[in-house]
Amino acid sequence: MSDQLWAPWRIGFITGAEVPPATASQPQPRWLPGADKDCFLCRGAAQASATAADQLVTDRHNLVVRRTDLSVVVLNRYPYNNGHLLVAPRRHVARLDELTDEEHLDLMRASARLCSVLESQMKAEGFNIGLNLGRVAGAGVPGHLHWHIVPRWRGDTNFMPALASVRVIPQSLEALFDLLTEALKNSSD
Numbered sequence: 001m002s003d004q005l006w007a008p009w010r011i012g013f014i015t016g017a018e019v020p021p022a023t024a025s026q027p028q029p030r031w032l033p034g035a036d037k038d039c040f041l042c043r044g045a046a047q048a049s050a051t052a053a054d055q056l057v058t059d060r061h062n063l064v065v066r067r068t069d070l071s072v073v074v075l076n077r078y079p080y081n082n083g084h085l086l087v088a089p090r091r092h093v094a095r096l097d098e099l100t101d102e103e104h105l106d107l108m109r110a111s112a113r114l115c116s117v118l119e120s121q122m123k124a125e126g127f128n129i130g131l132n133l134g135r136v137a138g139a140g141v142p143g144h145l146h147w148h149i150v151p152r153w154r155g156d157t158n159f160m161p162a163l164a165s166v167r168v169i170p171q172s173l174e175a176l177f178d179l180l181t182e183a184l185k186n187s188s189d
Contacts, residue, residue: 029058036092041144045072045090063173065180066114070106073114075173075180081150082171083122087111088146096133096145107147114149114180121183124151 029046036042044062048054059067063075065085076084087110089103099107111129118124128150132139 032090032092034092036143039092039141039144040077041072041074041086041088041141041146042092044074045088059181060174060177063177065177066110066184068106068110070103071110073110075176076148077173079150079169079173080148081152081156082169083118083124083149083151083176085114085118085149086146087114087149088144092144094143094145099145111147111149113184117180117183117187118149118151121179122151123153125154126152128152 029043029048031037031042031046035046040062044059044064045067046058048058059065063077064072065075066073067090070090072088072090074086074088076086087107089099089107091103093099115124115127115129118127129147130150131145131147133145135142
């Protein structure tokens with residue numbers, strides 16, 4: 001007899017339905033020029049069409065925890081570890097040499113800021129930060145650059161990955177969204 005680990009958030013990845021369907025009450029996004037409407041990062045980079053309340057609804061739906069004029073930070077819907085974030089330019093670009101100097105700086109500042117928040121709010125002790133350039137290098141979204149920020153803790157590699165090729169994520173995406181958006185709202189950039 002084997003034990004089962006229930007992970008319902010993974011079904012979207014398996015079936016290819018990456019984002020829950022929008023509701024009728026959800027505001028229509030204002031897409032950026034050059035956005036790919038099938039790209040979840042472009043969807044996260046888009047602005048809600050009306051009020052701050054609309055933006056919060058849209059951001060919660062798209063798991064956006066931070067947005068600047070040049071970058072967007074999104075919770076990874078299929079995390080490697082608790083707190084796994086994606087930091088991306090708002091523009092739909094695939095190559096590092098397509099970024100402006102301002103975008104490079106903003107992306108690195110966003111990464112540094114989020115590492116600080118993850119340290120203070122989740123007591124992260126270290127990070128894996130990486131970028132996959134091109135499909136052959138493992139990029140799941142090769143058309144839109146994004147950096148992975150994966151928080152790490154001493155001893156976070158337990159027996160599950162070694163014995164069952166399974167990772168255990170102890171926090172829901174909704175709880176993580178609330179934690180990070182509240183921390184970012186209450187701190188200065």
